[in-house]
Each structure stands twice: as C-alpha cells, then as structure tokens.
Amino acid sequence: MAKVTNKYPVWHPFSQMFGVESIPTVVKAEGVWLHTEDGKKLYDAISSWWVNLHGHSNPKIAEAVYKQMLNLEHVIFAGFTHQPAIELCERLDKYLPKRDWKYFFSDNGSTAVEVALKMAIQYMRQGDLKRKVNVVALDGSYHGDTFGAMSAATRSVFTDPWDDLFFDVTIIPPPSPGNELACFNQLKEVADESTILIYEPLVLGAAGMVMYSPEAMEEMLSIVHHAGGMLIADEVMTGFGRTGQWFASNATKILPDLMCLSKGLTGGALPMALTICKQELYDSFLHPEFEKGFLHGHSFTGNPVGCAAALASLDLMEDPETWRQIEAMNSFFMAQKAVLEQHEMVKDVRVCGGIIALDIEEENKGYIHPLRNKMYDAFLEKGVLIRPLGNVVYLLPPYTSSKEELSLAMDAIKEVLNELMEVVS
Ligand SMILES: Cc1ncc(COP(=O)(O)O)c(C=O)c1O
Structure with missing residues (x-):
C-alpha cells in the first residue's frame, strides 16, 4: 500500500487517523455544552466518556x-x-x-x-x-x-x-x-x-x-x-x-x-x-x-x-438536588422507553438510573458497525454528542441536564431512527 500520512500532529485514542487533517476543536465547555472553534454548540449527552457528573467547568x-x-x-x-x-x-x-x-x-x-x-x-x-x-x-x-x-x-x-x-x-x-x-x-x-x-x-x-x-x-x-x-x-x-x-x-x-x-x-x-x-x-x-x-x-x-x-x-x-436530578432523569428515560419501544427500528430499550440504551434492529453486531459512524455524524449535525457502541445508541448525560436538553438528545435519536428507516425501506 502507498505510504500515507497527514499533517495533523496529535494521535487520538480509539481513532483511525487515516485521512484525518483536522478534528473539531473544543474551545470552551460550560454546563452540559461543548463549544467548538467554528461556533457550534454540542450537548454532551455521554458526559465526555462517562466522566462528567455536574456539568463542565463547574465553578x-x-x-x-x-x-x-x-x-x-x-x-x-x-x-x-x-x-x-x-x-x-x-x-x-x-x-x-x-x-x-x-x-x-x-x-x-x-x-x-x-x-x-x-x-x-x-x-x-x-x-x-x-x-x-x-x-x-x-x-x-x-x-x-x-x-x-x-x-x-x-x-x-x-x-x-x-x-x-x-x-x-x-x-x-x-x-x-x-x-x-x-x-x-x-x-x-x-x-x-x-x-x-x-x-x-x-x-x-x-x-x-x-x-x-x-x-x-x-x-x-x-x-x-x-x-x-x-x-x-x-x-x-x-x-x-x-x-x-x-x-x-x-x-x-x-x-x-x-x-x-x-x-x-x-x-x-x-x-x-x-x-x-x-x-x-x-x-x-x-x-x-x-x-x-x-x-x-x-x-x-x-x-x-x-x-x-x-x-x-x-x-x-451530597446536595439533595443532585439526587432529585438523577431521579428526574430516570423518570424521563422510563417514559421515553415506552415511546421508543414502539419504533420499528428499535429492538430493545433498557434503562438503569441515568442511563438509557437501545439496540437498533440489525443482524450485524459489534462496535465496528457500518451504521455507527453514520449515526455519530448525524447526531453531531443535530448538535448532540452521542457515540453509539456499534448498533447500540445510548445516553449517559451529566446530572445537571435539563428536561429540554434531554429532550433535544431524545428528539435527535428519533430523527436519526426515522432517517434510518427511510434508507432501509
Ligand atoms: C467499566 C470500566 N472499567 C475501566 C475503564 C477504563 O477506564 P480508563 O479509560 O479511565 O482507563 C472503563 C472505561 O470506559 C470502564 O468503562
């Protein structure tokens, strides 16, 4: 194979760097939002690899x-x-x-x-x-x-x-x-x-x-x-x-x-x-x-x-408000579970605490899944950071997420499911 390289200096985790010349640059993070250099705003619906509890740059x-x-x-x-x-x-x-x-x-x-x-x-x-x-x-x-x-x-x-x-x-x-x-x-x-x-x-x-x-x-x-x-x-x-x-x-x-x-x-x-x-x-x-x-x-x-x-x-x-937020998130997810279960593209929906996950109906499983990258890009387009695990789409948001922010992520999931259905049918 011909020798390939790129000019971008950093080697990123869990990434194939082939053809990568630039990566979205986050210039600020505040609460549940990531702000990128090109002026975009992304809702961090996966708590930046499951780490963030109380929102970014918490004072x-x-x-x-x-x-x-x-x-x-x-x-x-x-x-x-x-x-x-x-x-x-x-x-x-x-x-x-x-x-x-x-x-x-x-x-x-x-x-x-x-x-x-x-x-x-x-x-x-x-x-x-x-x-x-x-x-x-x-x-x-x-x-x-x-x-x-x-x-x-x-x-x-x-x-x-x-x-x-x-x-x-x-x-x-x-x-x-x-x-x-x-x-x-x-x-x-x-x-x-x-x-x-x-x-x-x-x-x-x-x-x-x-x-x-x-x-x-x-x-x-x-x-x-x-x-x-x-x-x-x-x-x-x-x-x-x-x-x-x-x-x-x-x-x-x-x-x-x-x-x-x-x-x-x-x-x-x-x-x-x-x-x-x-x-x-x-x-x-x-x-x-x-x-x-x-x-x-x-x-x-x-x-x-x-x-x-x-x-x-x-x-x-230790602030009781945090536990109220976790409970509210759980109730929101339980209500959404019932809705998502009706969707033709969805096989299984699971909720535990502040986590909701759904399996997209697909034979092909595993992290390296053709749908995964498509969905990831589609979510970013809609202003939400969601990284599907193969055919599994999940939310694991910071506890400080409001109902509107959670709804934004949920709407993005529903829209992407509908778009997928159009491709399949
Ligand atoms: C259950 C579990 N254990 C261990 C790890 C590894 O943690 P780290 O990425 O901080 O090395 C992870 C990371 O996702 C994890 O989910």
Missing part, C-alpha cells in the same frame, strides 16, 4: 482546584500523606457498601483495575507464590487498556494485536435477561477458592450498556463468595450515582472484596482513581519483610489537586 470544582493548586499541587505519596487524600477516603466510606475498607490511589480506570487484579492475586499468593489463580470475566466486559485490564476482559479487534500475550481468563455470559442460568451454571463449574471474578455491576458499559438485575447480580456474586473466591467490582462507570444509587454494589447483600472507582470520582474534572479493598486483604500485606507489601505506585498517586476536585464533587453529590 465549585474549579475553585477547589485553584485553591489546592496554590497550596500544595503535588507531593510524592510514598512516605508522605496529605489532608485532602485522608478526608476523601473518610468521606467516601459513608457511601460505599458497609465494610472496613482501605483505599489505594492511582490515575485512571485501567490502573484502578490493574491494581485490583495485582492486589487480589498477591493476596492469594502471600503464602505460596506459585498458587494457581483463575480470573473469571463476563462476556463483553471492558476493564481498560493496560495489559492486565485487557487480559481480564473480552478479546476483540481492540485487543487482537496482543492476543498471545495476555494471561488466561475464563469468560462466562453476563446474567442479563435470558442468560442468567447460563451464567450461573458456567460459574458454578469453575468457581473455587482460586477464583477472582471481575465484573461491571448492573451495567456492562462498553459491551453496549448490557444490563442485569440486582437479583441476578446477587446470585452471581454468591456463587463465587460461597466457593471461597474473590470479587472485584469494576465501578469505574457505574459509580457515583449513574445507576440511581451511590454505587451499583450497594444493590446486593454480598459485598465485593475490591472496588475500582474513577471517571466520576473527580466529577470528571481530573484524572484520578481509587482501588478499594477489604481490611483483611490489606492486613495480609502487613509483614516485616518488605517484599510482602504491595510494591506498586505511580508518580501522581494521590495527587492533592485531584483529591480537592473529588472533595468538591462529593459536596455536590
């Missing part, structure tokens, strides 16, 4: 960040600590499922997962470095783009180039409607005290917003728990109110042994993550020998500015 978060920046912008987190980190962990404790937790900071969702896997595996191997572990993951799951996170999830075109380099993982179906028994039976066959189940609780995001009930989750978790295995809840997307409660893990009696948080942790303003583990796991790392400790860290671990943003976001999460 309360901005002010907290500014103040923190002037006082202590960063300090090495090995051998030193600071108040924002301590306060954040103490305050989060109130909203997590009730158990004694310890908090380990890192930088993003992938590293939170990486840390959780490394902790769980080392915990199992504290007495025997050769002990077998069996990581189990849900079909379609996504846990990030580092090697451990990619290993512990479904393999796809996104992971093909490195396929032979991953560790072995057992993949079972998620317990979504119709798949419950297959999930439980396959899990029962493999679950034992060497099992580490990693799962996205209630909603598998990148799989196409695949949802399952708290009852199905309870059953799935109890199989591993009673077999003596460990549970890692990846709440990178589901945390901080997305499913209508603080954390999706609050929905079951069986608790995870580890939890991964990121995205909404700072209200979506700065990159930061937490891996939270049960006290017993932490205690097993306490030993006079250095090498029995958890020898993992990142330069920006526990960054105070990230913590300040997270504390300001927690203040906003």
Whole structure:
C-alpha cells in the first residue's frame, strides 16, 4: 500500500487517523455544552466518556482546584500523606457498601483495575507464590487498556494485536435477561477458592450498556463468595450515582472484596482513581519483610489537586438536588422507553438510573458497525454528542441536564431512527 500520512500532529485514542487533517476543536465547555472553534454548540449527552457528573467547568470544582493548586499541587505519596487524600477516603466510606475498607490511589480506570487484579492475586499468593489463580470475566466486559485490564476482559479487534500475550481468563455470559442460568451454571463449574471474578455491576458499559438485575447480580456474586473466591467490582462507570444509587454494589447483600472507582470520582474534572479493598486483604500485606507489601505506585498517586476536585464533587453529590436530578432523569428515560419501544427500528430499550440504551434492529453486531459512524455524524449535525457502541445508541448525560436538553438528545435519536428507516425501506 502507498505510504500515507497527514499533517495533523496529535494521535487520538480509539481513532483511525487515516485521512484525518483536522478534528473539531473544543474551545470552551460550560454546563452540559461543548463549544467548538467554528461556533457550534454540542450537548454532551455521554458526559465526555462517562466522566462528567455536574456539568463542565463547574465553578465549585474549579475553585477547589485553584485553591489546592496554590497550596500544595503535588507531593510524592510514598512516605508522605496529605489532608485532602485522608478526608476523601473518610468521606467516601459513608457511601460505599458497609465494610472496613482501605483505599489505594492511582490515575485512571485501567490502573484502578490493574491494581485490583495485582492486589487480589498477591493476596492469594502471600503464602505460596506459585498458587494457581483463575480470573473469571463476563462476556463483553471492558476493564481498560493496560495489559492486565485487557487480559481480564473480552478479546476483540481492540485487543487482537496482543492476543498471545495476555494471561488466561475464563469468560462466562453476563446474567442479563435470558442468560442468567447460563451464567450461573458456567460459574458454578469453575468457581473455587482460586477464583477472582471481575465484573461491571448492573451495567456492562462498553459491551453496549448490557444490563442485569440486582437479583441476578446477587446470585452471581454468591456463587463465587460461597466457593471461597474473590470479587472485584469494576465501578469505574457505574459509580457515583449513574445507576440511581451511590454505587451499583450497594444493590446486593454480598459485598465485593475490591472496588475500582474513577471517571466520576473527580466529577470528571481530573484524572484520578481509587482501588478499594477489604481490611483483611490489606492486613495480609502487613509483614516485616518488605517484599510482602504491595510494591506498586505511580508518580501522581494521590495527587492533592485531584483529591480537592473529588472533595468538591462529593459536596455536590451530597446536595439533595443532585439526587432529585438523577431521579428526574430516570423518570424521563422510563417514559421515553415506552415511546421508543414502539419504533420499528428499535429492538430493545433498557434503562438503569441515568442511563438509557437501545439496540437498533440489525443482524450485524459489534462496535465496528457500518451504521455507527453514520449515526455519530448525524447526531453531531443535530448538535448532540452521542457515540453509539456499534448498533447500540445510548445516553449517559451529566446530572445537571435539563428536561429540554434531554429532550433535544431524545428528539435527535428519533430523527436519526426515522432517517434510518427511510434508507432501509
Ligand atoms: C467499566 C470500566 N472499567 C475501566 C475503564 C477504563 O477506564 P480508563 O479509560 O479511565 O482507563 C472503563 C472505561 O470506559 C470502564 O468503562
């Protein structure tokens, strides 16, 4: 093939840069709106990759960040600590499922997962470095783009180039409607005290917003728990109110042994993550020998500015108005579900908390889907940022979205569905 290149200097994530000479430049973001250089305004209906909770450039978060920046912008987190980190962990404790937790900071969702896997595996191997572990993951799951996170999830075109380099993982179906028994039976066959189940609780995001009930989750978790295995809840997307409660893990009696948080942790303003583990796991790392400790860290671990943003976001999460907004969004989506279900192009509509997803009737599934790019462009034309996951269209908006803004996105979806129908018929 002839050598091709382009002049644009930046390499963007999850993008084929072939033929790209320029990309829409966002010059300002305010509330739920993105403003581009060419004077256009876009409603951010996916919270900029599921991170934004309280609208962009939120003044309360901005002010907290500014103040923190002037006082202590960063300090090495090995051998030193600071108040924002301590306060954040103490305050989060109130909203997590009730158990004694310890908090380990890192930088993003992938590293939170990486840390959780490394902790769980080392915990199992504290007495025997050769002990077998069996990581189990849900079909379609996504846990990030580092090697451990990619290993512990479904393999796809996104992971093909490195396929032979991953560790072995057992993949079972998620317990979504119709798949419950297959999930439980396959899990029962493999679950034992060497099992580490990693799962996205209630909603598998990148799989196409695949949802399952708290009852199905309870059953799935109890199989591993009673077999003596460990549970890692990846709440990178589901945390901080997305499913209508603080954390999706609050929905079951069986608790995870580890939890991964990121995205909404700072209200979506700065990159930061937490891996939270049960006290017993932490205690097993306490030993006079250095090498029995958890020898993992990142330069920006526990960054105070990230913590300040997270504390300001927690203040906003604690405001009853935020929960009223989440509830109002859920009611709006439930009403729209009934409407969308009548559309000829729509196969299934799902709602959980502040997320609505619909499957477009199509044989061809998967992220790389001919319809996907067409729909994405059509939504942008209509002033809404919606990034379909293959044939799955979803909204996951900032909580501060008004009914008018939500309606704008919903109208765009209906218009695009009608346009698709015209092409098909
Ligand atoms: C459930 C889940 N886990 C992990 C990740 C990875 O997070 P990050 O992109 O911050 O590395 C994502 C990202 O979408 C996610 O949805």
